[in-house]
Amino acid sequence: MLAIFNSLFIGIVFISSSFTNQILSGFSRHLAWVGFGLGIGFLSYFFHKNRWKDQSIKDLISQVIISALTGIYIALYFFSPTVYGTLFKNFKTFYILILLSVSIGVSYNKTKKVRDIWKNFSKLGPLTLFLLLFTIPTSVTRLYSSEDSHGTKLIPFSLEKDGNLDLSEFFINLPVIPASEWTPDKEVLDVPSQLPSGDYIEHPFFLTVYDGKLLSAFPLLPGLYNSIVYFSLKLIGVEIRTPDTINLSSSGPKMHAIEDFIYLEKFSSSFLFVITSILLFKAISKTASARTSLLITLLYSFGTTHFSNTSQTLWQHGFVEFLTVASIFLFLSKDIFAPAKTFLLGMILGSFFFVRPPSIIIAGLFGPVFFWRLRHLYIKEKIKLLIISATGILIPLCSLGLLNYLEYGHIMGGYYLMEKSFALSGMPNRFIGDLWEGVGGLLISPGFGLFVFSPIVLLSFLGFFLIRKKIGFLILPTILSTLVYLYIYGKHFIWWGGVSYATRFLSDLMPFFAVLLLPAVTISYKRTLLKVLLILFSIISIWAHTSAMYSDAPFIEWQACKRLPIREKAWRWERVPYTMPFKSYYPYITGKLDIEMIHECQLGAAAGSIENRTAFKFNNNSVLLGTEKIVPDINTYFRSGHYCAKIFSETENGQNFSGETLQILITQKDKIFLSQSLDPEFFKNNKSEIEFDITKSGKTKISILKKGEKPVIFAGLTLIKGNCE
Numbered sequence: 001m002l003a004i005f006n007s008l009f010i011g012i013v014f015i016s017s018s019f020t021n022q023i024l025s026g027f028s029r030h031l032a033w034v035g036f037g038l039g040i041g042f043l044s045y046f047f048h049k050n051r052w053k054d055q056s057i058k059d060l061i062s063q064v065i066i067s068a069l070t071g072i073y074i075a076l077y078f079f080s081p082t083v084y085g086t087l088f089k090n091f092k093t094f095y096i097l098i099l100l101s102v103s104i105g106v107s108y109n110k111t112k113k114v115r116d117i118w119k120n121f122s123k124l125g126p127l128t129l130f131l132l133l134f135t136i137p138t139s140v141t142r143l144y145s146s147e148d149s150h151g152t153k154l155i156p157f158s159l160e161k162d163g164n165l166d167l168s169e170f171f172i173n174l175p176v177i178p179a180s181e182w183t184p185d186k187e188v189l190d191v192p193s194q195l196p197s198g199d200y201i202e203h204p205f206f207l208t209v210y211d212g213k214l215l216s217a218f219p220l221l222p223g224l225y226n227s228i229v230y231f232s233l234k235l236i237g238v239e240i241r242t243p244d245t246i247n248l249s250s251s252g253p254k255m256h257a258i259e260d261f262i263y264l265e266k267f268s269s270s271f272l273f274v275i276t277s278i279l280l281f282k283a284i285s286k287t288a289s290a291r292t293s294l295l296i297t298l299l300y301s302f303g304t305t306h307f308s309n310t311s312q313t314l315w316q317h318g319f320v321e322f323l324t325v326a327s328i329f330l331f332l333s334k335d336i337f338a339p340a341k342t343f344l345l346g347m348i349l350g351s352f353f354f355v356r357p358p359s360i361i362i363a364g365l366f367g368p369v370f371f372w373r374l375r376h377l378y379i380k381e382k383i384k385l386l387i388i389s390a391t392g393i394l395i396p397l398c399s400l401g402l403l404n405y406l407e408y409g410h411i412m413g414g415y416y417l418m419e420k421s422f423a424l425s426g427m428p429n430r431f432i433g434d435l436w437e438g439v440g441g442l443l444i445s446p447g448f449g450l451f452v453f454s455p456i457v458l459l460s461f462l463g464f465f466l467i468r469k470k471i472g473f474l475i476l477p478t479i480l481s482t483l484v485y486l487y488i489y490g491k492h493f494i495w496w497g498g499v500s501y502a503t504r505f506l507s508d509l510m511p512f513f514a515v516l517l518l519p520a521v522t523i524s525y526k527r528t529l530l531k532v533l534l535i536l537f538s539i540i541s542i543w544a545h546t547s548a549m550y551s552d553a554p555f556i557e558w559q560a561c562k563r564l565p566i567r568e569k570a571w572r573w574e575r576v577p578y579t580m581p582f583k584s585y586y587p588y589i590t591g592k593l594d595i596e597m598i599h600e601c602q603l604g605a606a607a608g609s610i611e612n613r614t615a616f617k618f619n620n621n622s623v624l625l626g627t628e629k630i631v632p633d634i635n636t637y638f639r640s641g642h643y644c645a646k647i648f649s650e651t652e653n654g655q656n657f658s659g660e661t662l663q664i665l666i667t668q669k670d671k672i673f674l675s676q677s678l679d680p681e682f683f684k685n686n687k688s689e690i691e692f693d694i695t696k697s698g699k700t701k702i703s704i705l706k707k708g709e710k711p712v713i714f715a716g717l718t719l720i721k722g723n724c725e
Contacts, residue, residue, distance in 0.1 A: 016071025017236045062102055069095050070131060071236075077138060078238045078263060092139045099135065103128055122294035126278050129294070133277050133301060137270040137311035140549045144312040145262045146499065148206050151216020151414075152314040153261045155223030156230035157242050165220065165407055166213040172245050174214070175202045184426030191421035200424070208417040210408050217414035217421075220403065221355050222314045229268040240264050265314050273311035276322045277301045280514060283329040287470040292521050300514035303541030304454050305507040308548045309500065316356040317507035323348050323355065324511040327366050331473060336373065342385050345370065346392020354400040357415055359508055361484045365477035372473075431491040438490030442503055445496075447570030447577065453502040453544045454510075455537040456517070459530075463516030466523065471515055478512040485509060496570055501548050501577070544578040551581045561601035563614065575599070588637040588697070591721030595702070597714060600631045607713050610648045615715035617652060618662075618706055628705040630662075630714070640697045644724035645690045648715035649678055660707035662714060666692070667701050678712065689724040 073095045076088040107120035145153075154167050161169065179198045192200040193209035201209055208217040216223060230240065241260045277297055284293040300306055310318035330336055330345045352363035370389065374382045404413035422430060443450050451458060464475055489495055489505040497504035524531040548554040554577040569575065587593040597604065597616050603623070604616025616622075618630045649662060666674040674692040694700065702719075706712070 010067075013067050013071040013074070016068040017075045017238075018071075020072045020075035062106070066099065066102060066131065069098060073135070074233075075236070075238070077267065078233070078240065089141070092135065096135050096139065099128075099132055103132065119291050122290040126282065129281060129297070130274055130278050133274045134270060136302075137273055137307065137549075138267060140266075140312065142549060143262045143266070144549065145265060146313050146315070147204065148218065148498070149222070149265060149314045150204075150206055151218055152223040152226055153265045154243065155216065155220070156227040156264070157261070159227050160231075161242065164213075165215055165223075167207065167216065168214040170243060170245055171203070171207065171214055176200070177202060184424065191418075192424045193417070193421055194424065205418065205421070208408070208414050208421060210417060213407070215407060215414060217418040219316055219355055219413060219415070220407070221351070221400065222316060222319055225272070225319070226265065226268045226314060229271060230264060233264075233267075266312055269314050269318060270311050272314075272318050272322060273301070273306065276306070276310075276318070276325050276511075279322070279329055280325045280511060283325065283332050284515060284518065286332040286334075287468065288518055288522065292518065295521055296514055296517050299456055299517065299538055299541065300510060302546055303456050303538060304510045304514070304545065305502050305504055306510055308502055308545040309504050309507055312549070315504070315507070317504065319355040320352065320359045320362070320508040321511055323352055323359075324362055324508065327363075328474070328511060328515060331366075331369065331373075332470060337377070337381075337385060339385075339388050342388045343392040346389035347395050348392075349389075350393035350396040351400070354396055354404070354413070356508070357412065358485070358488055362477065362481050362508065365480055369473045369477065427493070430493050431488065433491050433493050433495055435487070435490045438492060438495035439486050441495050441570055442486060442490060442506060445570045446573045446575070447566075448496045448503055450503040450506055452576065453578070454513075454541045456534075456541040457513045459520035459534060459537060460513040460516040462520045462523075463518065466519035468519060471518060474512055474515055478509070478516060481512070482506075482509055494566075496566055499566075501554070502545065547578045547581055554578050554580055563598045563602075563606065563616070584636040586636075587719070588639055591639065591641075593636055593638075593702075593719040595634065595716045595718070597631070597716045600716075602631045604630065604714070607652075610650060610713065610715040613648050613715035615648070615650075615713045617711050617713050619711040620706065620709065623706045628707065630704050630706050634702040636700055636702070637698065638694050638700045638719075639721070640694050641721050642691065642693050642723065644720050644722060645674060645676070645692065646718045646720075646724070647676070647678070647688050647690070648717060649688075650713045652711045652713060661710055661712035663703075663705040663707050664717065665701075665703040665705065666694075666719075667703070668694075668696060668698060671696070673700075677707065691724055 073091065076091050079088060103121060103124060104117060106124060107117045108114070110116070110120040110123075151167060154170050155165060158165060158167055158169070176195070177192070177200045179200065182192070182200045190202050191205050192202050194200055195209075203209060203214070206217050208215050233240070240263070243261050277300065280300060281293050281297040284296055288296075305317070306321060309315055310321060326348050327345065330341055330348070333341060335341060336345070349363040349366055353360045374385060377385070401411045404411050408414055408417055410416040422428070441448055444452060446452055463471065464479070467475065485506060485508065492505070495505070520530060520534065524534045596613060598614045602616065602618075603621070604618045605622070607615045607617040609615055623630055624632065645664070645666075647664065651661065660677045660679050662678040664674060664676045664678070665672065673694050674690065676690055704714075704717075
């Protein structure tokens with residue numbers, strides 16, 4: 001029956017999505033008829049095989065409705081970068097409400113008891129959980145991507161256009177530097193490759209050059225997966241614009257069609273995110289109740305980097321997580337020694353290296369676990385299973401290894417050439433950092449620490465001591481792989497993972513910690529203290545990772561638009577990224593607001609300091625596009641009362657001229673509490689403090705505007721309740 005309902009679901013999804021695409025595109029997408037054909041094929045199978053009873057009619061109707069809405073959701077999702085963006089925003093809310101209503105309704109009808117809804121919901125099945133998990137990351141309107149995944153994003157279009165993996169058509173005007181003029185510079189992320197002529201070609205670190213081709217420097221498997229998703233979507237009529245070229249000789253290269261291929265990346269990432277989460281749910285269900293399995297799955301899905309990174313961007317970590325969860329699933333299977341599963345396990349373990357080389361430690365530690373499982377078998381059976389698993393390992397080793405060799409000239413692929421490029425740039429070893437600073441940063445730093453962003457992981461360590469028999473095999477792989485990862489990435493010269501959110505480098509380990517939550521969760525049902533800790537840590541972890549997707553403040557902290565070096569930003573407890581949404585309420589309690597330009601997104605040029613604050617020079621090129629603002633408006637909450645504003649600013653080189661340079665505006669809707677212009681008279685009198693009144697408590701906007709043609713040096717301002725000194 002499950003196969004029948006799944007066939008019905010897929011068939012209706014294909015048909016409704018194809019039909020929606022054709023309507024919105026004016027019936028011009030002929031390939032959508034393939035989707036119609038596949039959908040009709042699945043439906044034919046359903047009606048031929050199905051022998052449902054009267055009591056299943058309600059389930060059938062719900063299935064048809066949800067399937068049709070899912071198809072429309074997928075179709076509208078890919079129209080969201082265009083004129084149908086508003087339509088998708090409205091529809092996704094409707095779709096999510098329908099999913100929740102149907103799920104809660106079915107859960108209630110099982111026992112007719114409100115207290116059983118949670119327990120019954122956990123037993124609805126993987127399809128319901130799949131749809132709910134899938135809608136959450138795809139409903140995120142923020143485009144949260146990274147240059148690291150540019151190669152992965154572009155491979156589908158290169159395969160479609162030229163039938164190869166060469167990305168040269170997307171990146172033009174790569175600088176060629178004569179050998180006589182080349183000087184290594186390890187301070188930039190543009191790295192060199194040496195041409196046969198002896199000259200150097202400079203390119204971004206995420207690309208590499210080999211045999212006249214411009215290739216992704218990162219593993220190909222994520223890009224090939226993205227290609228499968230891309231060509232599958234084309235079957236139902238989804239058309240995604242081919243990205244424009246990037247001119248690498250100009251500053252700040254942009255892609256005019258960037259939204260389209262990032263939407264594809266997010267869709268592919270979300271799909272991988274859900275598959276991994278569902279597989280984890282099925283794995284834990286083999287040793288725990290459905291309710292416990294669901295709770296752990298939700299904590300893993302939304303309380304770790306599995307959501308804030310894996311669900312939005314095609315990092316390599318998502319595939320390592322998938323392979324790890326798949327391995328755990330097979331180890332928890334009763335028939336792990338079935339030839340098919342042994343062969344599959346071998347293929348999975350052989351694939352780790354070709355996704356992210358350091359993850360080979362995980363595969364290597366799963367190997368002894370498999371050998372230990374064989375200890376009770378006869379010699380002949382052991383040899384048979386070892387040969388089967390070795391054959392499975394050889395499949396990715398030969399196929400992906402050969403592909404890497406043909407494309408990159410080395411079995412390691414782009415990583416090998418990337419290391420050569422970094423060496424040419426003056427950094428032969430990237431693992432040169434201070435180990436203890438890196439380990440401390442990975443675990444407890446306020447900007448990136450694992451225990452700060454996912455404190456729920458702390459409860460996973462109970463699994464080391466309160467071992468459940470079926471998950472005991474994870475203890476050794478978890479401990480050793482964690483220690484190795486901490487050593488490797490603790491010494492990395494950018495242990496924080498570059499422009500990333502939370503503890504990205506430790507994402508590969510999250511499935512281990514998720515499964516090892518099992519003892520803590522089951523014991524918490526009976527122990528109040530543990531239950532309180534579980535609830536508290538769960539709230540913090542889920543907020544830390546979901547707020548980055550749905551709130552501006554954590555995302556801005558994640559971006560590299562600030563001038564404070566990431567290493568310094570990582571250790572500021574007063575600026576933990578996921579607490580930033582609450583920052584606007586602090587002045588209401590403390591009566592104080594401090595605006596430092598080094599913490600704000602702005603385009604000024606560094607210009608010394610003013611009273612120990614880093615100052616920046618602003619001219620007409622430093623304002624935000626289409627406005628006079630030098631920073632986005634700052635919205636915060638103040639109590640009514642008398643305030644003192646201290647402004648840290650001066651003219652360039654003490655110049656004397658007429659006219660305004662800056663204006664500070666403090667307003668509430670149509671009420672103006674302060675409108676201070678900074679002009680030569682202001683600087684002449686050195687009047688840096690101004691008193692004003694806020695007559696009404698509430699949300700207050702602070703605007704900093706550039707005026708006139710002359711540049712100004714500005715380091716920020718403070719607002720304090722009370723009189724100026």
